[in-house]
Amino acid sequence: MAPLNSLEKEYPLIDANFQTFCASHAIYSVEDFLLHDLDALFASASNPSTSHRLKQGIHQLLSIIDALHPPLINGLQLMEDAKQNKHVLSTGCEGIDALLGGGLRAGQLTELVGPSSSGKTQVCLMSASTFAKHKGSVIYLDTGNSFSPQRIAHFVGQSSDCVSGNQADRRSLQKVLDRIICYPVFDVYEMFDMLHQLKINLTSEIVKSDRHVQLLIVDSISSLITPILRGNGPQGHALMISAGFLLKKLAHEHNIAVLVTNHVVGGEDGNSKPALGESWKSVPHVRLLLSRDCGGNVCNISIIKHPAMASGRTASSIRLFV
Known part of the structure; x- marks a missing residue:
């Protein structure tokens, strides 16, 4: 708002x-x-x-x-909408795509939860490069200077030589990078401004049809929201829910896949849990938990929440780090 x-x-x-x-x-x-x-x-x-x-x-x-507030719709309308509009788009990682039945679903907000260095940003960069290779534009809100063109080059060419390689490889990389629009965002109010501007652009069809925005990434949503929850009482929670509502509204109305990352915090029982608390957990359509063995090059991913799949399903040994 x-x-x-x-x-x-x-x-x-x-x-x-x-x-x-x-x-x-x-x-x-x-x-x-x-x-x-x-x-x-x-x-x-x-x-x-x-x-x-x-x-x-x-x-x-x-x-x-x-x-x-969205209009009330019945179950049949929801099913038809899912069939006709909410297509599935590959993340570029076979293990994640297999776990999710094809990849990220347009019209939904997917959240990646995990501790530091678990692979959340790697998944974001891999997804961005995969979407951009297929002629879709990607909006990448970077909250921690984690966006890496070098990693994009690797995912596009599967080799760092792509940057200095032949002319065709360089053109391919340039096209992909040109379709990924990265914005540094360091507080929640900047994010609101960016999302409102994106909504205006999409509504007024400023974005060209051959550059349709297919993916919106916020890496990470928790780094923007956590500061406003400290000591702000109900106002901080209202801003958090408003942010979630706006992201879901953009996803649904403009048929965009939204991917956000969230860190973990210690729970009362000593186990880690997703940050942002009880109010936030109902916001994402899909929640995925990433974990990685210390020093390892592979990670595990499991479903915390999914509208069509049982919680607890796991894909093991997904290679994200090279």
Whole structure:
């Protein structure tokens, strides 16, 4: 969801006076508005001489929020939508594709969970290079300077010589890299700005048909969200759920596969568990757990959550590191 000042152009009622009124109640974004006591806000809007327009602005915001909720659809419609639109796209890793029945599914948010150095970024880079080789564009939100063109070159050519090899190899690599649009993103508000801009571009068909965005990667979502959960109470959780909702909305409405990574934290029983807590775990359609033996070149991957597969299914000895 967006800051209020970004709505003024499209919604005239959300003008400077309305924004000043909201700011007096510490409301600067749609998220802040959702967390506020609406009865108290309406009561406060009754005092000024411009009360009628302020109340109209409040109702305008409520209608914007209401429009964000997807329409109710029945099971038959869901099945038809899955058959017609939500195709499966290879990650480039045979073991992962076999485990998932072909790869990442368009229209769904898939989460990779694992400790540091377990292979999460490797899967992201492999998926990006595979999607880009098949003429689809990839949006890569890099939160930790982990994007590596050298690794992409390896996955494209299966050899580091691709960078300095013959002209055909170089052209092939250049085409793939040209289709991967990488943005450094270092806080959740930057991510919201990027996602809203992507939504505008996709809706207005700025992205050319031969460069259709097929994959959106956020590596990692937890590094953006964890800071806002510390000490921010309900506001941090609201921002987290809003981020998840926006990612899923982009996936569904524009037939994009969304891939995010998440780290692990220690649980009360001493075992590690996915970060971001109980509120987040219902957001991804698919959750996968990656693990890797210390110093090893292979990893194991298991299903934590999947809409069509049993939890606990595992693919062992997937080679991601070379």
